Every structure is written in C-alpha cells, then in structure tokens.
Amino acid sequence: MRGRPGLFTRYEDASAILPSGTQKVWLGIGLAVLVIAPFIVDRATLILLATAVVAAVGAIGLNLVTGYAGQVSLGHAFFLGVGAYSAAAIGGQPEEGKELIALGLDLWISLPLAGLIAALCGIVVAPVALRLRGLYLALVTLGLVFLGEHIFRNWTQLTGGQGVGREPATLSLFGYRFDLDGSVLGIDLIREQQIYFLALVVMVVMALLAKNLVRSRVGRAFAAVRDRDIAAEVMGVNLTKYKVLAFAVSSFYAGVAGALLYTVTGFLDPNAFNLFLSIAYIAMVVIGGAASIAGSIAGAFFITLLPEVIENVIHALPIDAETLFTSISTAQIERILFGVLIIVFLIFEPLGLYGIWIRIRNYWKAFPFSY
Amino acid sequence: MIELAVTLPQSLTRFLQATVEGLSLAAIYALLALGFVIIYKSTQVLNFAQPALLIFGAYMASYLSITWGWGFWIGVLVAIALTAGLGAGLERVAMRPMVGKPVFAAAILTLGLDIGIRVFVNDLIGVNVRAIGDPPEGGFGAPGLPWPQLPWNWGGVIIQPRSVVMVITTGVLVMALLYFFRRSRFGLAMRATAIDQEVALAQGINVGGVFSMAWILGGAMAAVAGVFGATAFAGLSASNAIAALKALPAVVVGGLDSINGAVVGALIIGLAEAYTATYQAQYAPWLGSNFSQVVPYVVMLLVLLVRPYGLFGTEEVERV
Numbered sequence: 001m002r003g004r005p006g007l008f009t010r011y012e013d014a015s016a017i018l019p020s021g022t023q024k025v026w027l028g029i030g031l032a033v034l035v036i037a038p039f040i041v042d043r044a045t046l047i048l049l050a051t052a053v054v055a056a057v058g059a060i061g062l063n064l065v066t067g068y069a070g071q072v073s074l075g076h077a078f079f080l081g082v083g084a085y086s087a088a089a090i091g092g093q094p095e096e097g098k099e100l101i102a103l104g105l106d107l108w109i110s111l112p113l114a115g116l117i118a119a120l121c122g123i124v125v126a127p128v129a130l131r132l133r134g135l136y137l138a139l140v141t142l143g144l145v146f147l148g149e150h151i152f153r154n155w156t157q158l159t160g161g162q163g164v165g166r167e168p169a170t171l172s173l174f175g176y177r178f179d180l181d182g183s184v185l186g187i188d189l190i191r192e193q194q195i196y197f198l199a200l201v202v203m204v205v206m207a208l209l210a211k212n213l214v215r216s217r218v219g220r221a222f223a224a225v226r227d228r229d230i231a232a233e234v235m236g237v238n239l240t241k242y243k244v245l246a247f248a249v250s251s252f253y254a255g256v257a258g259a260l261l262y263t264v265t266g267f268l269d270p271n272a273f274n275l276f277l278s279i280a281y282i283a284m285v286v287i288g289g290a291a292s293i294a295g296s297i298a299g300a301f302f303i304t305l306l307p308e309v310i311e312n313v314i315h316a317l318p319i320d321a322e323t324l325f326t327s328i329s330t331a332q333i334e335r336i337l338f339g340v341l342i343i344v345f346l347i348f349e350p351l352g353l354y355g356i357w358i359r360i361r362n363y364w365k366a367f368p369f370s371y
Numbered sequence: 372m373i374e375l376a377v378t379l380p381q382s383l384t385r386f387l388q389a390t391v392e393g394l395s396l397a398a399i400y401a402l403l404a405l406g407f408v409i410i411y412k413s414t415q416v417l418n419f420a421q422p423a424l425l426i427f428g429a430y431m432a433s434y435l436s437i438t439w440g441w442g443f444w445i446g447v448l449v450a451i452a453l454t455a456g457l458g459a460g461l462e463r464v465a466m467r468p469m470v471g472k473p474v475f476a477a478a479i480l481t482l483g484l485d486i487g488i489r490v491f492v493n494d495l496i497g498v499n500v501r502a503i504g505d506p507p508e509g510g511f512g513a514p515g516l517p518w519p520q521l522p523w524n525w526g527g528v529i530i531q532p533r534s535v536v537m538v539i540t541t542g543v544l545v546m547a548l549l550y551f552f553r554r555s556r557f558g559l560a561m562r563a564t565a566i567d568q569e570v571a572l573a574q575g576i577n578v579g580g581v582f583s584m585a586w587i588l589g590g591a592m593a594a595v596a597g598v599f600g601a602t603a604f605a606g607l608s609a610s611n612a613i614a615a616l617k618a619l620p621a622v623v624v625g626g627l628d629s630i631n632g633a634v635v636g637a638l639i640i641g642l643a644e645a646y647t648a649t650y651q652a653q654y655a656p657w658l659g660s661n662f663s664q665v666v667p668y669v670v671m672l673l674v675l676l677v678r679p680y681g682l683f684g685t686e687e688v689e690r691v
Contacts, residue, residue, distance in 0.1 A: 072475045072478075072479075128672065128675060128676060131675070131676070131679040132675060132679050135411075135417045135474060135475075135478060135627060136623060136627065136675065136679065136680070136681075138417070138475070138478060139417075139619055139620075139622075139623050139671070140623075140671070140672065140675060142616075142619065142668075143619075143620065143667075143668030143669075143671050143672060144668075146616075146664075146665050146668050147665055147668055147669070149665075150659060150661070150662065150664070150665040151659075153659070154658075154659030154660065155659075275616075276486075279482055279486065282479055282482065283483075286479060332490045332494060335486050335487075335490045336486070336487050336490050336491070338483070338486055338487075339482075339483040339484060339485070339486035339487030339488075339490075340483070340487055341483075342479060342480065342482065342483030342486075343465055343480050343483040343484065343487075346469070346472075346476050346479065346480045346483070347465070347468045347469065347480070350472070350476065
C-alpha cells in the first residue's frame with residue numbers, strides 16, 4: 001500500500017518479514033554497506049567488523065530467550081564458550097606435541113555441532129529454569145558463568161588451560177580455507193575479508209531463521225510466556241516446551257557465534273568467557289532493543305565498534321588526551337560507557353535503538369506537523 | 372602466640388580450622404547477603420552493584436586511614452558513612468526512575484552501575500595490593516580491653532583475632548538490624564513497604580525514604596564487609612569485589628526475601644567453601660584447582676533444584 005504504510009488488508013502482509021517498502025529499501029542499503037565495507041576500511045576496523053557480525057548472531061540468540069521469551073539469562077558467555085570450545089575441539093587441527101582435543105573436521109560439521117552441543121547444554125540448564133521464575137533464574141545463569149569459567153580454566157585438554165589457551169576452529173569449508181588469503185570469483189580477498197564474508201553469510205541466514213521463528217506460532221508462544229506466563233499456560237501454551245525451546249534455540253545461536261567469535265583474532269583465552277562478556281551481550285540487547293532482530297544486530301555493531309569510536313573521538317579531541325586520561329585507558333572508558341549506556345537506555349529509551357528509530361520514523365511520518 | 376595446653380587429633384584440628392575459616396567467610400557473606408535482601412525486600416531491586424559498593428567502601432577506608440592518616444577507626448567509620456551515602460545517591464539518581472518498571476530492567480541497570488563504579492575504583496586501587504591498616508595496638512583503643520594482635524593457638528587450631536572480630540561484629544549487626552526492623556517505627560515502615568508499596572504509601576509512609584534507607588543500610592554493610600575482607604594479611608585489591616558476587620548464592624540459598632535465610636545461607640555457603648578448600652585437593656582433585664571458589668554456585672544450583680525459592684523464601688503466589 002503505497003503512501004499508507006500502516007494499512008494492511010491481509011494478515012500475511014502484516015506478518016511479512018518486511019511489511020513495508022521502506023524496510024525493503026533500508027535492508028538493501030544495509031546489506032550493500034555490509035558487503036562494500038570490508039573493501040574500504042583498514043584491517044584493524046575489519047577485524048572489529050567481523051567480530052561485530054559474529055556478535056550479532058550471539059545477540060540475536062540472547063534476544064530470543066530474553067527479549068522474546070522473557071527469560072533473563074546472564075549465562076550467555078557460558079554458551080558462547082561451549083560453542084567456541086566445541087568448534088575448536090571438532091574443527092581444530094591436531095598439533096604435534098600438544099595434548100589438545102582436535103579432530104580436524106570440516107566446518108560444515110563443526111559449526112552446526114558447536115551450536116548443537118551448546119543447545120544441549122541449554123536443554124540441560126532449562127529444567128532448572130522451568131522451576132525458577134524471574135530473578136532466581138538470572139542468579140542461576142550468573143552461577144553458570146562462574147562454573148563455566150572454572151571448567152574452561154581447568155579442562156586443559158580442551159582449552160589449553162589458563163595462560164596457554166588454544167587456537168579456535170580451523171575455518172575450512174569443503175576444503176576451502178577461509179582463514180587464509182584467497183580469491184573468490186577472481187577477487188583477491190585477504191584472510192580477514194574471507195572470515196568477514198563467511199560470518200556475514202552465517203549472520204544473514206541466522207537472522208532470517210530467527211525472524212521467521214518469532215513471527216510463527218513459536219514466536220507468539222514466546223511472547224505469551226514473556227508477558228504473563230501463567231496466563232499463557234491457561235491459554236494452552238505448554239510452558240515446559242517453550243521455555244526449553246527458548247533456551248535451546250538461544251544456546252544454539254550462542255554456540256554458533258562462539259564458534260566463529262575468536263576465529264578472526266585466532267586465539268581462544270579460557271578467561272574470555274566471563275561475566276563481563278555476558279553483560280556486554282545484555283548491553284547489546286538492551287541498547288539494540290529487546291524483542292527486535294534488527295535491533296540485536298544494531299546493538300551488536302554498536303557495542304563492538306564502541307572502542308574504535310571512543311579511540312577516534314579521543315584522538316579527535318582538541319585537548320591533549322594524554323594529560324586528560326593519564327590513568328584511565330580506552331578499555332576503561334569503554335567499560336564505563338557500557339555501564340552508562342545501559343543505565344541511560346534503560347531509563348530513557350527502554351526500547352533501545354529500535355525505539356529511537358520508531359521515534360524518528362513517527363516524526364517524519366507527519367512532518368511538518370508534530371502529530 | 373597464645374597457646375592452650377590441649378592436644379587434639381590431627382583430623383579434628385583440620386576440621387576445626389576449616390570451620391573457623393568458614394565462619395569468618397560466612398560473616399562477610401552474611402553482611403553482603405543482608406544488604407541484598409534488605410534492598411530486595413524494600414525496593415524489589417536485585418542489587419548487582421553490591422560489589423561496587425564493597426570495593427568503594429574498602430578503598431575509602433584504606434585511603435582515609437592510611438593515605439590521609441586519619442587512623443583506622445575514624446577512617447573506617449567515615450568510609451562506611453560515605454558508602455552508605457553513595458548507596459543512597461545511586462538509588463535516588465538511577466534507581467528511582469525505574470520504580471514500576473520491570474524488575475529485570477532495574478536489575479540490569481544495577482549491573483551498569485556496578486561496571487561504571489568498579490572501573491573507577493579499580494583504577495584508583497591500581498595494580499598493587501593496598502593495606503587497610505589495623506586497629507591500633509591494644510585493641511579497641513580503650514583501656515581495659517586487651518586485644519591480642521597474635522593469633523590464638525587452641526590445641527593446633529589457629530584462630531585469628533580478625534575472625535573473632537568479624538563473627539562478633541556481624542552477629543551484633545544482625546541483632547541490631549533485627550531489632551530495628553521489629554521494634555522501631557521506621558523498621559515497621561520498611562516492613563510495611565516490603566509487603567505492599569502502594570498500600571504503605573496510602574498509609575502515609577514515606578516510601579521514598581524507605582528506599583533510601585534500604586540502600587543506606589545495604590551500602591553500609593557492603594562497606595563493613597569490604598573492610599573485613601581487606602583486613603590484616605588479606606589486603607585490598609580489585610578482586611576483593613568477587614566476595615559480593617559469592618554472597619549472591621547465599622541469598623538464593625536462604626531465599627531472596629528472608630533475612631534469617633540470608634544469615635543461614637551465608638553460613639552454609641561460607642562453611643561449604645572452607646571445607647572444600649580444605650578437603651577437595653585430597654579427596655576430589657579432579658574437580659580442578661580453586662574449586663572452592665565456585666562451590667557457592669554449585670550449592671546454589673543444588674538447593675534450587677530441591678527448593679526453587681530457597682530454604683526460607685516465600686513462594687510466589689500469583690493471580691493472572
């Protein structure tokens with residue numbers, strides 16, 4: 001319906017993936033930017049971009065369980081870790097003289113398996129989640145992160161142990177190596193570009209799957225559980241089934257994201273999967289907007305690119321940054337901003353970037369009138 | 372060392388030693404757990420900023436008493452007051468706008484507060500372990516109160532004066548709090564607010580004041596716990612804040628809304644941690660080094676599997 005984007009005459013139109021033409025245009029522009037970006041930016045930024053694309057998969061996963069199904073999980077770092085180490089164990093190349101578990105299998109096995117193993121962990125945790133509601137659940141998932149950290153530090157055969165670490169999964173798909181420089185269709189790509197495009201494809205597929213999931217019967221059941229779980233149960237939504245499903249799907253996403261997360265940097269540190277990582281993903285969901293797939297992606301990019309932005313801003317400041325920030329490093333400013341952004345968004349814009357977008361859209365809809 | 376002429380069998384000594392250490396850990400956890408419970412009961416906010424309050428209090432105590440040379444007692448008391456003030460300030464500025472919003476949003480907001488504050492304080496602490504100072508020689512500074520600076524040796528069980536002070540102080544504070552809640556007018560107002568905020572407001576209770584008070588108490592107790600955690604040989608470093616996160620299992624084990632439960636939970640968690648630290652390396656080495664650090668979370672998971680609302684928590688009954 002041209003000119004009347006809010007008017008739907010069929011249910012299919014209202015629940016379409018992209019209900020309006022504007023959204024189709026924006027999606028096209030966004031994808032074009034994502035495809036062109038790796039050819040323009042420098043290598044350091046490209047690494048961040050690739051990380052952001054992978055983080056988006058993880059953020060979508062967290063949004064499914066927390067934003068859509070309303071089960072607050074502080075344990076996302078644990079599932080990311082499970083995915084990362086499953087993938088590394090299945091897809092890593094065995095090395096001489098090291099007693100690490102490494103089966104050296106192809107990516108088409110290791111990536112889905114990493115997701116499935118993480119999902120299995122999610123299913124194991126879910127029974128606890130079923131008995132618990134609200135804040136108790138948040139606390140249990142918090143405990144999960146600490147237990148996970150302990151396991152990752154001590155299971156040296158899997159993780160290399162503290163201070164040693166190991167390499168993540170080798171990105172070899174049907175024998176094609178994504179973690180080396182190569183050329184596709186006559187275009188020479190460096191290693192980071194290859195990983196970036198692999199991640200981008202994974203992200204687009206996963207985002208599409210998530211979008212389809214949440215506009216289906218399952219997604220409506222998730223929302224019902226979130227809004228009032230008892231009412232949902234009375235209406236015939238099987239709480240057990242959907243809570244377990246939410247955890248399993250979310251963990252699957254986390255597992256896939258974890259498998260790719262550190263492939264760009266090429267090093268898996270067992271201390272990386274800590275509470276702060278969980279909070280970073282919570283921040284992505286909160287800042288991007290709860291219960292919004294596009295918001296999760298925006299939040300993931302926002303949070304991951306934040307250090308780079310801060311760095312540039314500090315260098316662009318007219319004052320001498322060295323004297324102003326003698327004791328506080330960029331990493332610290334980043335953490336403080338995390339905190340501040342979470343607070344500001346929760347107080348002033350609970351819908352996140354998605355909410356800001358809605359406000360802008362509504363403003364221009366009636367322009368030049370205020371309503 | 373002050374020694375008692377008793378000899379105990381080796382195994383018993385070891386057990387008692389672990390118990391003593393468990394009790395002093397429990398004293399720290401109990402204070403933190405009480406802070407969580409008081410804030411949760413009064414404001415329905417799960418305060419993840421407790422580690423920040425703890426580390427802030429401990430840092431201020433160290434800074435005032437050593438760097439500024441105010442002496443142990445004045446430094447600690449002022450630090451407690453400052454942390455209580457910080458708690459009240461955080462509540463007024465950041466948490467008050469969240470009244471009526473979903474509980475998760477408020478809980479996540481406290482995570483944000485925690486990150487922000489802890490970065491600042493950790494930066495101030497620096498990489499080296501700071502000392503927090505000791506009470507002046509002769510104990511409480513009052514004549515007639517002899518206080519041994521050396522540990523007792525009770526038949527092979529070493530008891531640090533620090534542990535005794537911690538357990539006694541916590542006991543006194545818990546009693547004082549219970550008295551405050553049961554007998555004082557403001558305590559009654561806090562209990563009323565805990566039951567129903569709107570009804571309390573309708574009765575003329577200053578609910579905002581109750582919120583501030585809850586955070587003041589929470590902040591003050593976090594500061595005391597922080598000072599305890601940093602006294603004597605322990606010292607103050609950024610990792611001290613983890614104690615506050617280990618107090619969360621104590622809260623959950625006891626039940627989020629039970630004051631008695633917080634104390635019992637702290638005892639269970641503290642003892643479990645100490646016994647694990649003593650015996651795990653010998654009997655279950657496959658659990659990995661430093662397993663005692665994650666035992667609180669294991670205990671929490673086990674208790675929740677059996678009792679989803681903790682040992683003393685009230686089961687939520689909801690209308691649709």
